[in-house]
Amino acid sequence: MKSRKLSIPYILWMLIFTMIPVVMIGMTAFRDKAGNFSLTPFVKAFEYKNVFLKSLWIALLSTAICLILAYPVAYLLTKMKKSTQNTVQLIIMIPMWMNFLLRIYAWKILLQKNGPLDMALSILGIHGTYIGNTGAVVVGMVYEYLPFMVLPIFTVMSKIDTNLIEAAQDLGSNGLAVFKKVIFPLSIPGVISGITMVFVPSASTFLVAEHLGGMNDLMIGDVIDRIFLTDQNTGSAISLILMVFILIFLVLMNLFGDEEAIA
């Protein structure tokens, strides 16, 4: 009973600042400016379907790159001494101590025309534009969310019983087979939570595309940011659609996770 009492503040918080706003967004999404029931906001939201697709594509790409980068890092981390582990984890975490916007500005400066990257590559005779395109947005996103991929994978991997690894070796597995048959399958729950933690915020993020992307790289978060002040109804409708997408994604991920656990 005691533990339940302790959760009351959290429940109240959720009710006031999460549940009620969600309901309000839902209500606003189905009304026109005058406050009557209407589907116009959804019709208008549909005009942004390309932005939707682009957002999901960028989020997917960023998540995939995060996974490719983070998995080996997490694996190598588990092989390190405890003290080295802590240091490397700290290095991974440090960028997160900086303000989100500052990190984006840093990338902006790094990638801009005549910026450090441009200059360095020019010396080697390579000329190009590194900002104002989808690539730059993905780079920014990967930078933002990489720690959220590394940490859950590392946590799950470091909990794998070393006896299982010895059992696999004992039954004839070399290093590669141990990885393929034991470490990888058992690390999947970490991969799934990493994907969730990266994909969900990156699909709905804003400002990254605005600062690093070009004209066509607007993301759905930026759209909501722009139109909400002038058109709350359409903004709410877009938010609602985004929420449904994310919900579907989470359900899919969970299904996939369960199947993996059984297989």
Next chain:
Amino acid sequence: MEQNNKKVIVSLKDIFVKFDGEVILNNINLDIREKEFVTILGPSGCGKTTTLRIIGGFVEPDSGDIIFDGERINGLPPHKRNVNTVFQKYSLFPHLNVFDNVAFGLKLKKVPKAEIKRKVLKMLAIVDLKGYEKRSVAKLSGGQQQRVAIARALVCDPEIILLDEPLGALDLKLRKSMQLELKEIQQQTEKTFIYVTHDQEEALTMSDRVVVMNNGVIEQIGTPEDIYNEPVNAFVADFIGEANILNGVMIDDCRVRILGKELRCVDKGFGTNTPVDVVIRPEDMIITTPEDGQLIGKVENVTFKGVHYEMSVRVGKCEILVHSTDSAELGSTVGLKVIPFNIQIMNKLLPISSNTIETTVTYSNEAEQYFEFELEDETVNVPKKYFPEGSRVRIHLPFDALSITGEGDGDLKDVYIESVVYKGEHNEIILESDERKWLMLSDTDEQVATYVPLYFDFGKASFELMSDGEEETS
């Protein structure tokens, strides 16, 4: 001995292992023959699991050779050894079902699918798990998980199966039936089993040969009968079964004195007037009338154990355990008799009569009457005794001058309890410090293989001045 005709399949030669500066295995030599069921028995921390892991390839010895089928296999990784292990906590793969767990090794060997299926199903039938193929291993009981682990090792058809306390996590009843099952499986499959346990009964029940280990060394190797009937020392006698272990003196060949009485025995070659340990199993003690007994004592305790009565008889100060199908009356005076053949004489674990320290006084204070000396890098203070600085002193500490309970860090901080043997009156405890061993008496049961502080009571010590420091320097 039929065993000797069989080929030696694996042998350990002069194996020496150290972890963090601590000796774990000290000069292990062991030959294991084909189709043999060998049990490595010892208290926890004795090095038995490390010995097993050396054969499995998980631990590399610091020195010594592992010979497998005539070939030296030091440094060969586990997956290249024709050996499979049944791990202590089963270590089944949680993401695989029963079938895939058992098939794990065969799949790695690229055995054709149909053959894998045939072999796995056959093995599951042997371990009595027919029909469990599709079950998740997490949903099996402890005994079933154990059998999957055994099947998983056996199906790979290795020369040797290593079993690391595989029944440790099971309850008593299940453990008993699994012991018989394991023995049956071993005979049926004709594999060499090397089994590690701290349970002496398990070792006696299942093994062709038992290897008794303590503190990193092999104390005795022999058949269960040998180990039980002819233990080489008090440690083995105490560890295997119940035993009366008494301090005795070997007067001459076939004549031993225990508890003030001279008895006839059959052992020879211990010299004359040699202090020895004497073991008499409780079932070999015969209760007689006081007139007929070699020893006379008072019955202090009688417990009915089903097959026999367990009685404790006080002879002088010493408690003697007797198993007999006839009971004696509580409080009555009885005689005890042993036939010479059942008196087993053994060399003392530590042949000393007192703990002696020879040292040089490093500091002394005449006014306050104390001196100090260095012992294994620690400074020991001796109160109420004065010798000038630099003098050589021999200190005799009787067994009761040592204790492992007291205030502070002790005179020696971490000593290792190597063995605890009950001698009817007190526990005789052998302690090992960095450079030597100590013998002490205690009335409490101390935990073997733990580290404790050691205190000296110099009030009980006797001192002998060997040379004056000043004379030596001049």
